[in-house]
Amino acid sequence: MPKHPAHPLDSTARPVLPGTDAELDAMLARALGKSGGETAEIDSPADVPSEVVDPAVQRCGYVAIVGKPNVGKSTLLNALVGQKVSITSRKAQTTRHRITGMRTLGATQFVFVDTPGFQTRHGNALNRALNKTVLGAVSDVDLILFVVEAGQFNLADAKVLSLLPANVPAILVANKFDLVHRRGELAPWLRSMQERHPFSEFVPMSAKASKDIERLFGICEKYLPQQPWMHSPDDLTDRSERFMASEMVREKLFRLTGDELPYTSTVIIDKFEEEGRLKRIAATIVVEREGHKGMVIGDKGEKLKRIGTEARQELEKLWDCKVFLELWVKVRSGWADDDARVRSFGYE
Numbered sequence: 001m002p003k004h005p006a007h008p009l010d011s012t013a014r015p016v017l018p019g020t021d022a023e024l025d026a027m028l029a030r031a032l033g034k035s036g037g038e039t040a041e042i043d044s045p046a047d048v049p050s051e052v053v054d055p056a057v058q059r060c061g062y063v064a065i066v067g068k069p070n071v072g073k074s075t076l077l078n079a080l081v082g083q084k085v086s087i088t089s090r091k092a093q094t095t096r097h098r099i100t101g102m103r104t105l106g107a108t109q110f111v112f113v114d115t116p117g118f119q120t121r122h123g124n125a126l127n128r129a130l131n132k133t134v135l136g137a138v139s140d141v142d143l144i145l146f147v148v149e150a151g152q153f154n155l156a157d158a159k160v161l162s163l164l165p166a167n168v169p170a171i172l173v174a175n176k177f178d179l180v181h182r183r184g185e186l187a188p189w190l191r192s193m194q195e196r197h198p199f200s201e202f203v204p205m206s207a208k209a210s211k212d213i214e215r216l217f218g219i220c221e222k223y224l225p226q227q228p229w230m231h232s233p234d235d236l237t238d239r240s241e242r243f244m245a246s247e248m249v250r251e252k253l254f255r256l257t258g259d260e261l262p263y264t265s266t267v268i269i270d271k272f273e274e275e276g277r278l279k280r281i282a283a284t285i286v287v288e289r290e291g292h293k294g295m296v297i298g299d300k301g302e303k304l305k306r307i308g309t310e311a312r313q314e315l316e317k318l319w320d321c322k323v324f325l326e327l328w329v330k331v332r333s334g335w336a337d338d339d340a341r342v343r344s345f346g347y348e
């Protein structure tokens with residue numbers, strides 16, 4: 001029989017927020033897996049075949065992943081879903097859409113919502129659209145994973161934190177824990193974080209470590225309501241193949257052009273045709289200035305060719321079919337400042 005922990009918000013089982021120093025220290029010790037905590041080991045809901053789960057005992061709910069740009073939200077989402085549904089790059093502001101990825105483990109179906117980092121620096125139309133997406137994402141979910149870099153918190157984190165609704169449980173995910181060398185300094189940091197928001201739990205982790213991902217599933221499960229699944233247990237995302245194609249090109253574009261290319265460059269799919277086991281895709285990379293065009297094309301077209309090859313290879317792997325990908329580059333000055341154009345490029 002699969003396990004079904006009581007929903008923490010159903011009854012008196014609401015998580016107790018650590019108030020005293022001793023409680024905070026215990027929370028930290030437990031989260032770090034040190035002795036002395038009563039729940040150092042957390043079961044993962046995995047390993048119960050989902051086909052055999054009676055709908056009457058199924059759990060299903062939305063989990064929003066929020067945080068400022070570059071803290072690792074997309075890496076986390078991909079690891080949770082078990083496949084690439086959101087693009088990642090070292091360049092901040094890579095994610096622009098609300099993306100849902102799903103994962104069904106045992107009796108529980110997790111529906112994840114990825115959000116763009118909350119934009120604070122520029123008030124242009126693109127950033128206004130991005131911020132609206134973040135607000136929409138957090139208002140109607142069962143659980144929020146507020147992602148920060150472990151031990152860090154600045155104004156950009158604070159702006160995202162200020163958007164969290166009071167009535168939705170939020171877990172503090174201290175990501176990139178592998179980069180923290182002075183772990184002893186985390187206790188005062190955790191204390192200050194708990195003063196900023198009544199987090200239900202604290203999870204120090206690395207989105208790149210599979211053990212941490214498994215542990216996170218076990219932690220999140222109890223926050224999702226008991227109700228039948230909304231998607232088939234095999235579904236991983238509700239985004240179209242067309243969308244995945246444009247995201248994949250955009251990821252390669254940002255990875256291969258480095259920091260010179262402004263994040264306002266985007267990708268539009270002009271053609272998406274299927275012929276048996278072959279997909280023919282034509283896409284345009286839209287840049288803001290003539291000078292950016294050269295950065296994308298590179299010496300003798302070398303860079304553009306590499307962007308195309310890498311995107312094609314990943315798409316072939318993702319869909320398990322042959323892909324023919326044709327790329328173009330166009331200049332459209334000021335598109336990110338133009339509301340109508342931002343909408344026409346697919347940002348609501």
Ligand SMILES: Nc1nc2c(ncn2[C@@H]2O[C@H](COP(=O)(O)OP(=O)(O)OP(=O)(O)O)[C@@H](O)[C@H]2O)c(=O)[nH]1
Binds near residue numbers: 094116175
């Ligand atoms: N060392 C380390 N690096 C990580 C970890 N998680 C993510 N990263 C890296 O951090 C960078 C940003 O990760 P993303 O997943 O793109 O971040 P994001 O928050 O989705 O960024 P935006 O799309 O800009 O909002 C990438 O280079 C990741 O490889 C982690 O746990 N440890």
